[in-house]
Amino acid sequence: MDQFFQQLVNGLTLGSLYALIAVGYTVVYGIVQLINFAHGEVFMIGAFGALTTYLLFFDGQTGLWILPVMLIGAVIASVGTAVLMERVAYRPLRNAPRLAPLITAIGISVFLQEFVRIFYERPNWTVPVLVALSVGVAWVVAARLTTVSLNHPITKWQDREPLIVAAVVATVIWAGARLSAPDLSFLVSAGVVVGGVVLGTAAGFLVARLRGGATRSQALTRSLVAITAVSTVLMELGWLIYKELIASIEWPSAKQRIPFPQIDVVTGQALQVGGVTIQRSAVFTILALAICSVLLWYFINRTRLGRGMQAVSQDPDTARLMGINVDRIIVVAFALGAALAAVAGISQGFQNNNIEFRMGFLAGLKAFTAAVLGGIGNIQGALLGGLVLGVVETLATQYIPGQFGGSSWKDVWAFAILILVLVFRPQGLLGARVVDRA
C-alpha cells in the first residue's frame, strides 16, 4: 500500500507540473482558438531565465531568499518571450486561416530552441537588444516632450523622420565608438554622450528643417535633444551592464544539460511520511500549483481583466462592442500562461536537477494532452487533466506488469488515456468551454 501512495505522490508531482503548463494552452485556446505549440518553449525559457538570474547575481549561494528573485527572473523571461511572440508572430496572422498560426507556432518553437542552444553561451546577442531597448525608451520619452502628434494619420512620417534620424545618428556614433574602444572608460563615455547628442540633434534638426520648415523644427527641438540624450546615456549604461555583469560570467553551453542551482529548503534530503518518501521539490511543485490555482481563480473571477477574458472567450465581437480592448486581453492571456509556465520551469529544474534546451518539447506535448484531456478552453479542466495524466503515468510504471509495463511505456499509456477519453468523451473530462464559431 505504501508503494501505491508513493507512486500517487510521484504522479501528483508530475501532474502538477503538467497542470501548470497546460493552463497556458487552455487559456490561449479559449480566447484565440490557437494551439500555441511554442508554449513548451516558453516553459523552457522560464527555467533558463531562473538559471540566468541565479548565475548573474547569486552564483554559488543557496539561501532560500534567492528563490523569489529567481521566480521573478523566470517570469520576466517567460512573459517577455510570450508577449513578444504574440506581437511578432501571431498578431499579424490574427485573421489568417487557422493553419497559418499553427505552423508559425511550430516555427517559433524551433527558433526558440535553437536560439537557446546556440546563443546561451554567447551573450553578445544582448548588446543589440539593449541598444534597441535604449532607443525604445528614448522614443517614448521624446514623444511625451513634444506637442506635435507623432501618430498623425496623414503626416506622421514627416514628424517622425527627424526623431528617427537623430536616434540612428546617435546609435551609429555610439556603436562606432564602442567597436573601436570596447573597454570601459569615462572619457569615451562622455565623448559618446556629448558627440551623440550634438551630432544626432543637429542631423535631426536639419531633416526637420528641410521637411517641415522653421516652425516644425522649433516644435521638435526639445524631443530631438531628449531622444539623443536618453538613448546615448542608456546605451552607455547598457554597455556598463554588459561589460561588468553579463560578459564577466562564464556562461555554460546549452548544448548539453546544465545543472540547475540547488536552493536550501526546497531541495535536499527527502521527507519521510510513514512509508512514503516525499521530495522537497515535490512539495514545492504541489504547493506552487495550489497557490497558482487560487490566484488564477481570483484573477479570472474577481478582477476586471479576468472578467474581460471571460467575455472575450465567449464572444470577442460583442466584447469589443462593450468596450473591451480585445488585443490587450489576448496579450494578457499569453502573459498569464507564460507566468505559470515559468513557475513550472523552476519546479522542473528543482526536481530533475538539470535543464536543457529540449525540455519544453515533451513537457509541452504532455501539457497539451492534459489540456485536451480536461477539456480544452476550460481552466479547471487543464488542472484536473494534468493531475490525471501524471498519476496515470506513474501508476502505469508501477502496476502494469510484463512486456508493456515499466518506465519505458509510460508515455504510451499517457497517450492511450487521451485516445480513450477522446473516443468516449470528446469534449474532455470537464467539458470544453469554447463556443465554436469557425
Added chain:
Amino acid sequence: MGGTVQQRSVVRVGASLIVASLALTACGSRSGDDNGGGSDSSTKTAKIGVIAPLSGDLSALGLGIQHSVELAVKQANDSNAIPGWKLEVDAKDDEAKPDVGKNAATALASDANVIGVVGTLNTSTSQQVQPVLAPKNIVQVSPANTGPGLTQGADWQKNPKRPYPTYFRTCTTDAVQGPFAARYLFETAKITKVATIHDKKAYGQGLAGTFTEEFKKLGGQVVAAETINPDDAQFTAVISAIKPSAPQAVYYGGEYPQAGPLSQQMKAAGLNVPLMGGDGIYDPKFIQLGGKSSTNDLATSVGAPVDTLPSAKKFVEDYNAAGFKEPYAAYGGYSYDAANAIINALKTSLKDAKDVESARQATVDALGKVSFDGVTGKVSFDQYGDTTSKVLTVYKVDAAKWATVETKDFETK
C-alpha cells in the same frame, strides 16, 4: 488604411534590423578557423576522418576524441612520420545518432583522400558506420565502442565471427566490462542484491545484460530490472518502483546525461545506495549533474587511468600544451592511440603508394599487425580486431572527482 500599411512597414524594417544585428553579432563571435590553403605540390595528402558526437549531450566525449586525434596527426606531421605525405583530420559530427553517423560515414567514404576513420563513440552508431566504410576498405578504429557484436558478430557468445575486417578498436568490450563490474560489486564490495536499469540502447542493454549474467553466476541476486527512455529526465517513478526491493546498489547501463540526474534523484528519493555504471558515465559531467550526493557512485572504465600511466604523462602534457578548448575526457587516450595505430599502419602502407585509394587494403592488413606502446598500454589487435589489453579500472566519486579504486587485468574464468 494608410496608417496600417505604414505601421506594417515599421514592423518590417524593425524586424529586418534585429535580424541583421543578430547576424552581425553571431558573425563577430565566430573565430575564423581558416587554415589557409596552398599545400605543397610535392607532398600528397591523406585524411583521417573522425566520426563522433561533436554537439549534443555527449559532445564532451566527442570533442575529446576529435582533439586527441588532431594532436596525434599534428605530431605525426611535425615529425614527418610518413615521408612525402601530409595527414589531415576531417571531423564529422554524428550527434550520437546512428542515422547521422551513417551520413557522416558516407561523406567520408566518398572522399578519395580518406584512408582511415577514428570513431565512433556509440556502439549503435558504429553498427551503421561499419557497413559503409567496409566496402571501400577504409579502416575504422573506435576508441570507445564496447558492444561485443561489432567485432565478433551478433552471436558472439556461442559462435564469434568477425563481420567486418576493416573494424578495430582500442578499448575493451562489454563482454569484459559488465562482468568486471559484477565481480567488483560481489567480491570486493560484498554486495549481493542489486537492481539494474538500462536505457535500451545497444550499449546500455549490452552492459546491463553481461553484468546481470555474471552477477547471477557469482551467486548474487538481481532484485529488480527496469528500463528508461534515452530522452527521460524524470526518474522518480522508476526509482519508487525499485526502492521496496531494497537493492544494495543500482547498476546502470547507459551514459552520463541520464545517469547523473538518475543518481541525484535516487538519493533525493531516499534510495541511498551507490549507482554503478560503465565507461559511459565515467565523465566529470556525471558528477556535475549528479550533484553532491553522487559521492560513492562507481564506474568502470577500460584501461588504466590515463593520468597515472607513465606512458600517458607525455600525452597529457602535450594535450594541455596544444591549448584545446575542451578536455580530452574519457576517451582521449584511446583516441590518441587509435590515431597512432592508423599512423603506424600508414608508415608501411603509404610508403610506396601512388594514391590513397590503392593503399587502403594495405592499411587494413598493416593495422592488424600493429604493435606499440601507447598511452593506454600496449596497443595491438587480436584476430577479431579487438584490443589485446583487457585492463579495466574501477573509479569512485570522491570529493567531486573520479578517484581510482582498483586497476585489474580481467581474467576469463
